Amino acid sequence: MDSKKGLEQVKVFAPASVANVSCGFDVLGFALQSPGDEIIARRVESSSKLEIVTVTGANGMLPTSVEKNTAGVAAQMLLDYLECEFGIELEIHKKMPLGSGLGSSAASSVGAVVAVNRLLGSPLEDKELLQFAAEGERVACGTAHLDNVAPSLLGGVVFIRDQESADVFALECxxxxxxxxxxxxxxxxxxxxxxxxxxxxxxxxxxTQWGNVGGLVAGLLKGDYGLISRSLHDEIIEPVRSVLIPGFDKVKEAAINADVLGSGISGSGPSVFALSSTRGTAVRAGKRMQGAFDKIGLENECYISKVNEQGPQILEEK
Amino acid sequence: MDSKKGLEQVKVFAPASVANVSCGFDVLGFALQSPGDEIIARRVESSSKLEIVTVTGANGMLPTSVEKNTAGVAAQMLLDYLECEFGIELEIHKKMPLGSGLGSSAASSVGAVVAVNRLLGSPLEDKELLQFAAEGERVACGTAHLDNVAPSLLGGVVFIRDQESADVFALECxxxxxxxxxxxxxxxxxxxxxxxxxxxxxxxxxxTQWGNVGGLVAGLLKGDYGLISRSLHDEIIEPVRSVLIPGFDKVKEAAINADVLGSGISGSGPSVFALSSTRGTAVRAGKRMQGAFDKIGLENECYISKVNEQGPQILEEK
Structure with a gap:
């Protein structure tokens, strides 16, 4: 690597995330250690444009034109802001299901802005990248929601006090x-x-809901599993959305019976999440939840992961 | 004092409190150092009943029959629970305005159960007294609300996650x-x-409201004045209730202009509260808020107080 010239290529892992977290509709989310997307940003001197050159793992479901792709939009906004003068090629390697309620589009947006920022010598801090990654979400869901983007970018459990002013902070448990x-x-x-x-x-x-939101926030900050567990209820969104997920009640019941702290819809579904105090419980719950989906003949896959405190990771740079 | 016989008389101070605290309708409250009520509980061997023998400071507005008085109801429930065999006389000295939004009835209930419990040799812990004090509130407002009773009894800023199961905890700032x-x-x-x-x-x-509730809970636990301030808004209750308080908008504006962290209706009003990071700001805000009420010819009084972390106080016992 020619240090004067800067980096030529950066490969980033950006994590999947669970938004809402039962009572925290539009205000809470946490990052997973896996799955997640891998994004490569490469400097191209011969051009002055951003191009998406490769998309894998999406079964042709994702557009490759920059202005229609969540990662492309996010990266382009960042490049415009930083007045980048050279061209960049993006590779998007989806390593997680699309439309799963795991923040797939957010992971791609986050991976793209982190990779591009790093390629340009890290002019911005992670938190400053939030607004650009959020623009990718606008392409994916019509609004610049932060409840997947913020945890994917910042890691840990993240609270979004106010979306408009991007007033977000980590709830260190x-x-x-x-x-x-x-x-x-x-x-x-x-x-x-x-x-x-x-x-x-x-x-x-x-x-009831804001009682539980306050309880969950306090439970996380105090590290009080009992309080976390008592607060993990959603009186408002889950009863409406869960009808779109076949077998939801049985899957949730299976998780609760495995002694998890709580269980609910991941983001807007169809994935179902549970939180546990030990890996053993998380694994046991996963088996039983899968069993409940199996029973109604619904193919499924299970991810077990510690809450990812770190956020995105630079996998390679040269 | 004959130690075998136990105490003969206990005098307790029970603090006023501010419920709701802007965004925290029905889930938040904090205790004041002053004003508050003084309750005396006295053992009477010649009787086996509870009697309210004196009420001062209430301008004859409070009933003295046990079953209609908030302090009487709370004390009677506790005495029944503890199977007390001797008589008790209660003196209720109101040292705060009634119907002010400062938790007047809660202070009396709390003072009564704390005094009686102490007189009986403290068989119950403070938190166990909550259910009895709450019954007093039921007489006063029709429901056993905890947002004044819990902070008055436990001190500090108190969060009520769930009223029915009395799931309450302190938010130590x-x-x-x-x-x-x-x-x-x-x-x-x-x-x-x-x-x-x-x-x-x-x-x-x-x-928006549960974003602010979560922000306020986190701000208090982290000791983050900025976050506390950004979260002290009420989008739902204040706009409706404030029309009942003449001059509310001007009074709140006066507080905000004095650089308080936030301001809103105390409980269900008509009192208006503000929270500040220094005593100097709290005093300055008080003068300006009083000025705003003065301007429309509304007589008013101002209380400045650190948030009371201690709760009730035993003033005398013999």
Whole structure:
């Protein structure tokens, strides 16, 4: 590597994430250690444009034109902001299912901006990249939601106090947390899952929900498994969205019976997540949750992962 | 004092409290150092009943029959539970305004159960007294709300995750917090302020609110004044209830202009509170808030107090 010239190529892992986390609709999310996407950003002196040259693992479902691809949009906005003068090629290697409720588009956006920023000599800090990655989400779901982008970029459990002003912060939990995510092989579009939500909700349920949000935030910061567990309920979104996930009640019940701290819909589904205090519980819950999907003949895969405190990882650079 | 016989008389101070705390409708409250009520519980061997023998400071507005008085109901429930065999006389010295939004009835209930428990040799812990004090609230407002009772009893800033199961915990803030409360001389009944609330609220506003609840809980636990300040907003209750408080907007504006962390309705009003990071700011805000009430000719009084981490205090025992 010619240090004067800077880096020529950077390969980044960007993690999948679980948004909402039961009571925290639109305000909470956490990152997984796996799965996730791998993004390569490569400097091209002969051009002055951004190009997506390779997409793997998406079965041809993702557009390769920059302005229609979440990673492309995010990277382009960052390049424009940084007034980059040379060309960049992006490779997007999807290593996770699309439309699964695991923040697939967010992982690609995050991977792209982290890789590009690194390639350009890290002019911005991670938190400053949030707005650019969020623009990728706008392409994917119509709004620049942060509940997948923020945890994927920052790692850990992330709280979004206010989306518009990007007021986000990590909820550092002093105790370990293990996630189980089971993905049934059906696709649900985030846009569709938003449409079925009621515009108005009973005040009484809202109070219950913000009681649980406060309980969960305090439980995480205090490392109080009991409080976390008592707070992991969703009175408002889950009852509406879960009807789109065949077998949801049985899968959740299987998780609860395996002594997890709590279980619910991952993002807008169809994946179902559980949080546990030990890896053993997370594994046991995964088997039982898979069993419940198996019973109704729904193909599925299971991911076991500690909550990823680190966020994206530079895998290679040259 | 004959130690075999136990105590003959206990005098307790029980603090006023600010419930709701902007975004935390029905889930948050904090205790003040002053004002508060003084309750005396006295053992009477010649009787086997509970009697309220003195009520001062209430202008004859409070019933003295045990079953209609909040302190009486709370104390009676506790005595029944503990199977007390001797008689007890209660003196209730109100040292704070009634119907002010400062948790007047809660302070009396809390003072009564703390005094009686102490008189009986402290068989129960403070947290165990919560259910009995809450029964007093049921007499006062129709429901056993905990958002004044819990902070008055436990001290500090208290979060009520779930009222029904009395799942409450303290939010210990590592940084000092000072409260300003200005009470205009009008009376609002909690029952009336509940009636005007809408039964349904927009989901979008509910998300904003639980974003702020989570932000406030995290801000308090982290001691992050900036986050506390950004979170002290109420999108749902304040806009509806504040119309019952003449001059509210100007009073709140006066507080904000004095650089408080945030300001809002204390409980269900009519008192208006502000939270500050220094006593100086709390005092300055108080003067300006009083000025705003003065301007519209509304008599008012101001209380400046550090958030009371201790809760009730035994003032005398013999």
């Amino acid at each position: 002093p105790k370990p947390l293990f996630a189980t995510v089971v993905h049934p092989q059906i696709e649900i579009k985030t846009e569709d899952t938003r449409k079925i939500l009621r515009r108005d909700i009973p005040l009484k349920k809202a109070v | 590592p940084k000092p917090l000072f409260a300003t409360v200005v009470h205009p001389q009008i009376e609002i009944k909690t029952e009336d302020t509940r009636k005007i609330l809408r039964r349904d609220i927009p989901l979008k506003k509910a998300v």
